[in-house]
Each structure stands twice: as structure tokens, then as C-alpha cells.
Amino acid sequence: MKPKIVSFTLNGRPVDVMVRPMTTLQNVLRRQLELTATKAGCRQGSCGSCTVLVNGEPMAACLLPIEDVEGQEVLTLEGITPLHGLHPIQEAFFENFAVQCGYCTPGMIMVTKALLEREPRPDEATIREALSGNLCRCTGYQAIVQAVTDAADRLHGNGGVS
């Protein structure tokens, strides 16, 4: 088994990682790069806690061999968190009590980011459908749905349409 080098863009910066064949993106992020916002709930694709955006599309980092992201753009929660303060989606989750233990939160926020880029003003059904692959065992989802609606207001202003 030969280690190899894989190059991709991570949170806007080029990175090269030396890996064993078929290491998952999740393990590269968490173990090698020590970027632990991307969680490891199930490693089965079922919980959504490892969701990252690849070229803007939500994907399960636990199911993605690192070689498949060669040359692609990967965005994790670390990539949207400003140096000081919080991203508007993070603020909305925080202020709507959509975070308890926080384990599901990074995945929820990454899906929210992708959703709001496609649909600036999603209705409740659309939000629930978009987040259906992300499990939260603490909050009961209502607060999360509210947080997404609030995040849409914060990002796109709450005058007019809503």
C-alpha cells in the first residue's frame, strides 16, 4: 500500500495531504488536519453530522474517499466561521436555541448554507425536506427550522417577501 498525495481546495486554500488509499475525507479532516467541526456520528451516511460542501453540494464526508475530492473545493464549518464572532447562520442557530449538545450543528449549518444559496426564502416544508438527512437527538427540530428561517432573514433581510 503506497501512500499518495491528494491536492484539493479546503476552505478557500490549497492543501496537499499524504494519505493511505481510500482514506475518507472525514478522517483526513478530523485526524490529519485536526479540523474537528466535521463530526463522526455514524460513518454510515445516516446521521448527517459529517456533512461538508463539495463544490457547493452537501456530501457525507464519511462516505467520500479522499481521492474523489482531488482538485475539488471542500467547505467545512471552519471555512464559514469568521475570525471574530459568528456567521449569520451560526448566530441564528445560537439565538434560536437550535443548539444543545451541538453534535449535529455543523452538519445542519452546512446544509442550511447550501439550501439558502439555492433558495433564499425556503418555506417550512422545503427546510424540513432539506434537513431530513441530518439527525438531531436533542432539540426536537422545531428550533432548527426556526433558526433556518431566521438565518434567511439575517442573510437576505426580513422586509418584503416573507
Add this chain to the structure above:
Amino acid sequence: MSVQNYYLPESLGEALELLARYGPDLLVIAGGTVAMPLINEGVSTPVQVMGLRRTGLDEMARSNGNVKIGATTTLTRLLEESPVPLLRTAARNTAAWTIRNMGTVGGNLFSPPPAGDVAVALLALDAEVTLTGSGGERVVPLARFWTGFMTNVMQADELVTAITLPVPTGKTAYIKYGRKQAHTPAVVTVAAHLVVEGGRVQQARLALGAVGPHPLRCPQAEAVLTGSELSEDAITEAAQTAAGECDPFTDAIASEWYRRKMVPVYVARALRQIAQEEAAS
């Protein structure tokens, strides 16, 4: 032993060469949403693996009344771009956004039941599977693709390269019954395609998922429907007949008993949808 090589061929030709070289020792993955969980869990311990993401087998095209879907077309693209509404509905009912961005149409044919929610729709639409190997291409009706639980007619040197179906001429219905509204394994999935002319069913295709070793057609229920006026009696009889044609199993989602009870309920609902649409048109 861990994975020695993970190949990412950039063309079908390259992929077939690798298959010819390693044969059954090469694990093929497309979106990885079925294969990777097994690898992560240590249930599957492949040494040589080939990923199909870069082979370019993801074209979806419509021509001569047919729709051809490349094997590695993602479920998201099927949802957003399929010209066939039944396939969009099936895609919407399969997994969740993240998984649909990865999982492929071809991979759905290889998913252990209760998965196979797109395959059920393809079966009701009389799809054909293109298998390509070192000896060239052959086309197999999807109805004859599976031979048992997780077994099929594909040879070790072949890949599924495309799925082709005629643009449906009749009315279609699709119901996936699960324990939740979304992102849920099926208790039973029903897909139907009926051609009704002059108030009578001229052609009926009924397919069931999650109630057998692979998605199943129901030829006896189809025979009940064909020639009928799609009356409530015909619907009830077809639904009962379908319950006798499936072969349900027990898993964490539902028992064999419950699945068999639910088959006629959901077959009848799907057929009623078509009857109502027919009455309204």
C-alpha cells in the same frame, strides 16, 4: 489488509481494462453510499477498489421516444433533470439530499432491499440495463437483471453502463410507504404504469419494492388489471393478488406479516390515484 489501490479511471475503456485485469477481486463503487458504510464498518475489506465517478458515464439523453440514463447519474440529477415525472418522484423518495448528491441510478440496482426505490420505478417503466464488458455491450430487461438477493446476471468483467426506458405513454403512480415522511427505509414501495384507452386498461405494469429479494413485477395482478375498467372491484382484486405475489421479509423496519398487510393497501392507493386521474381527464 487495507485497500492497496483505489483506481479512478477517467474513461469506460480504462475501467474495463482494470476489470479485465482483476475480475471479481476488484470492488467497484459508484457513489459509494452502499459500499462505503460496509467498508467503514469493517464488514467489507476490499484490497483493490475502482471508483466510477470520473468515467463520464453520467449522461442523460432523450431520443426516439427513449430516455437513456448513464449509470453514474446521481439521484440529485435524476430528481432535477429527469424528463420522466415518475423518476423524479422516485428520486425525491430516495434517501436525503446529501446521499442523493452521491448515490447513483446504477448503484440503486445493487442496493439491498428495502433499498431500491428508484429501481422499482424503473421496473414499472420497463427499463433495460446496458451491460458493457470486454466482449462488448449487451442489453438485458431490468425484469431479468436480478436473480436473487444481491445476485444478478452481470458477469465479473462487466459494468452497468446505462439504463434505458421508453418515455411512458400511460399514467403512472408511485408511493413509498415508510415510517417517516422523508429519509426512511421502505415498508413497501409501489410503482405503477397503466395505459387506459376507451375506459379500459390496455396495458398494466405494477412493481413492488422492499417486499422481496429484489424489486418485483406482479404479473398476475397486471393480468387482473388488463382489460378491466379500473373499477374499485378490479383495484381490490389486483391489490389482493399482488399481496400473494410478493415475498416480504422481516427487518428492523417492519415484519414480514406487516409488510404483506401493507402491500394491498398501498397497491390499491396507487391504482386509485391513476383511476382518479383517469376520471378527471
